[in-house]
Amino acid sequence: MSNEKDWSQKGSVSMDFVFASLLFILLLGFTVVAYQGYVDTYLKDESKRNLESNVLSISEILVKSKGYPSSWETNPAGVVVPGLASSENILDNDKVIALGNLSYNSTKQLFGLNKELFISIKTLDGTLVFSKGTEQENMSSVAIERLVYFNRTACRLKVRIYD
Amino acid sequence: MTDRLNSSHSRKGHAFTIDALLGTILFILLLSTILAYAGPSRESSWNIPQERLAQDALILMDKMGALDSQNTTLINLSLSQMLGNGTKFRLDMVTYNYSGAAFISTNNVLIGQTLPSESTVFETERAFFVSDNSTVGNYTIARLYVWK
Numbered sequence: 001m002s003n004e005k006d007w008s009q010k011g012s013v014s015m016d017f018v019f020a021s022l023l024f025i026l027l028l029g030f031t032v033v034a035y036q037g038y039v040d041t042y043l044k045d046e047s048k049r050n051l052e053s054n055v056l057s058i059s060e061i062l063v064k065s066k067g068y069p070s071s072w073e074t075n076p077a078g079v080v081v082p083g084l085a086s087s088e089n090i091l092d093n094d095k096v097i098a099l100g101n102l103s104y105n106s107t108k109q110l111f112g113l114n115k116e117l118f119i120s121i122k123t124l125d126g127t128l129v130f131s132k133g134t135e136q137e138n139m140s141s142v143a144i145e146r147l148v149y150f151n152r153t154a155c156r157l158k159v160r161i162y163d
Numbered sequence: 164m165t166d167r168l169n170s171s172h173s174r175k176g177h178a179f180t181i182d183a184l185l186g187t188i189l190f191i192l193l194l195s196t197i198l199a200y201a202g203p204s205r206e207s208s209w210n211i212p213q214e215r216l217a218q219d220a221l222i223l224m225d226k227m228g229a230l231d232s233q234n235t236t237l238i239n240l241s242l243s244q245m246l247g248n249g250t251k252f253r254l255d256m257v258t259y260n261y262s263g264a265a266f267i268s269t270n271n272v273l274i275g276q277t278l279p280s281e282s283t284v285f286e287t288e289r290a291f292f293v294s295d296n297s298t299v300g301n302y303t304i305a306r307l308y309v310w311k
Contacts, residue, residue, distance in 0.1 A: 056211055144211070146219050
């Protein structure tokens with residue numbers, strides 16, 4: 001008789017085991033969801049920071065550097081770094097024209113980009129005097145605006161990279 | 164006797180489960196706290212455009228001769244146009260003259276608004292000098308503060 005009772009108890013699952021299992025599953029699920037959310041946010045932030053770094057580097061090259069070779073505008077086919085400056089924040093007219101004559105894809109390659117790029121120079125009252133690339137609508141982007149002296153007037157040079 | 168054993172076993176099961184429950188709650192709280200503070204900063208860190216704009220403005224005004232002129236109306240207008248409507252600024256220019264023994268502060272020009280106490284303010288400075296017959300007559304340090 002006592003054996004019959006033992007057999008019936010061994011066949012059953014205790015409530016605390018079920019409860020502990022449920023708790024474990026809940027905990028595992030929470031950890032997975034929280035970790036995934038963290039990784040997604042981190043990856044998005046990293047992508048944005050890369051864009052910000054690129055847009056700043058490109059603007060520094062354009063605004064501060066004469067480029068390499070320093071007189072690349074006389075032989076645009078041999079350009080390695082398409083800087084536009086004759087001196088700090090003063091743009092050389094010939095270099096700007098030479099950049100305009102480079103193909104869009106060559107310009108992107110020179111800056112090491114595989115994303116869409118838009119460069120513009122406008123006077124302080126908003127008149128467009130130079131542009132490279134096309135402004136894209138409905139695409140997220142990062143931009144930086146720099147002040148330069150071009151064609152004897154203060155202008156805004158804007159660099160925008162699309163994600 | 165079997166009944167007594169059964170009831171003592173059932174009490175032990177409940178105590179274990181409560182421990183597990185408390186442990187789970189504590190773990191979830193700890194994990195949430197770590198993820199909240201260890202994750203990427205939600206605050207925008209893209210302040211560099213403001214800094215660069217301020218530096219560029221000071222460089223341009225120096226190269227265009229506006230700083231040399233110390234003309235407050237011209238400088239105020241130039242900065243307003245270059246920085247745009249949304250940006251507030253303050254420019255401090257301190258000029259030092261060489262007395263023969265040392266450089267002494269002789270002139271202090273303040274242009275723009277009072278520095279705010281609650282906004283993030285970006286500061287940049289530029290020094291430029293006036294020479295006379297290859298001798299430095301005086302030099303000026305211009306400090307530009309910008310904020311939104």
